[in-house]
Amino acid sequence: MSNPNALGDLLSTLLDRHPFQKNNGKGGSVNELCMQLLAEKSEASGQHLATSILNRLRDQSQENRAEFFAFLNTQLDIDAALVAKLARQYEKFPTLENFSALSRASEPQRQELFRRLNQAPGATAELVQLRSTLLSEIKEEPDLGRTDHDLVHLLRSWFNRGFLVLRQITWDTPASILERIIAYEAVHEITNWEDLRRRLHPPDRRCYAFFHPSMPDDPLIFVEVALTKGIPNSIQGVLSENRAGIDAGAANTAVFYSISNCQSGLAGISFGNSLIKQVVRDLSRDMPNLKKFVTLSPIPGLTRWLESEGRTAILPEPQTLRQYAAHYLLDAKKPDGKPIDPVARFHLANGALIHQVHSLADLSEKGLLQSGGAMVNYLYDVSKLTSNVEAFDQKNEVAAAAAVKTLARYASKSSLA
Missing domain, CATH: 1.20.140.90 (Malonyl-CoA decarboxylase, oligemerization domain)
Structure with a gap:
């Protein structure tokens, strides 16, 4: 090969x-x-x-x-x-x-x-x-x-995809690059070297980055991956200092829990879709035990949207928050018919499906501020990526699991709609 x-x-x-x-x-x-x-x-x-x-x-x-x-x-x-x-x-x-x-x-x-x-x-x-x-x-x-x-x-x-080099970032990667990973992490802050080690060193953790030949020591974008049994429902569980690790061969799910663009000068030049799809292909080839590829993603615009709809900063109880989050992801649109939420636009445009919505999933100050702690799993089903991309691009159709659609319907019947 x-x-x-x-x-x-x-x-x-x-x-x-x-x-x-x-x-x-x-x-x-x-x-x-x-x-x-x-x-x-x-x-x-x-x-x-x-x-x-x-x-x-x-x-x-x-x-x-x-x-x-x-x-x-x-x-x-x-x-x-x-x-x-x-x-x-x-x-x-x-x-x-x-x-x-x-x-x-x-x-x-x-x-x-x-x-x-x-x-x-x-x-x-x-x-x-x-x-x-x-x-x-x-x-x-x-x-x-x-x-x-x-x-x-x-x-x-x-910076055409053909020139980009995919490299796995490990605890043995040169320190100069590891320092950049710490500095560039934009989703879940890496607080110190021990925090970085927990994300790179255990056998059930991975990190991959795109590099350009003319910038061999400076990543363009990187994704952090957790190999798990089942789909996690909170970032606390993924990043816990006391979590019980598993052997990589025992995992059945790959979770993309953080994607960070590193170069502000390359804003508007997308690498994320290529990165995720390449990592899915490589992991599928190397680890046939993996059956699902999902994200654990923030919902950065949820709180702001709720306030624009007349809701105060006082958060609803967890089940109601899940309903509001589902309604926001499926039904809150820009004038062009695409979702308001930027993370949703990114993953849906790549062919992913809104799989599950979770409350109490990110209890960090940032997570509570932007979404009341809610997070979402986007599922990358390789067999459906092309059809989902076409439906989203041509008809603005949002692919979502039945349970998520049900949550959104409950919210649409409330006073929020």
């Missing part, structure tokens, strides 16, 4: 480049250096120019950074009049020459600049960080969305 990660592993070896020594370069401002880079014909000189530009960008003040983004957005934009002229010419004479001219004019120069900057060793990570900074600037200058559009276009190509 061929190794599905062979290409990624090869690229990881080939592209494990180390940055040049810091060299701020000479020859003018950052903007002037960028124009030099766009005109440069020599690959070696282009790499050194790109390195110099990235070093300067890293050290820029907020004021100079804003000036740089304005330069990208205006001076390196398309010439709309020229594009319109070439489009009319191509409409009349659809030759290859006219098509090529229109294609060149339709691409902003900043896209080519980003490509050339990416020649520098370590540049991909720098550009991801640059986009993180750009996203914060867009809040004040929404017109910068044009530049963000172009950068995202390239990042989606560079």
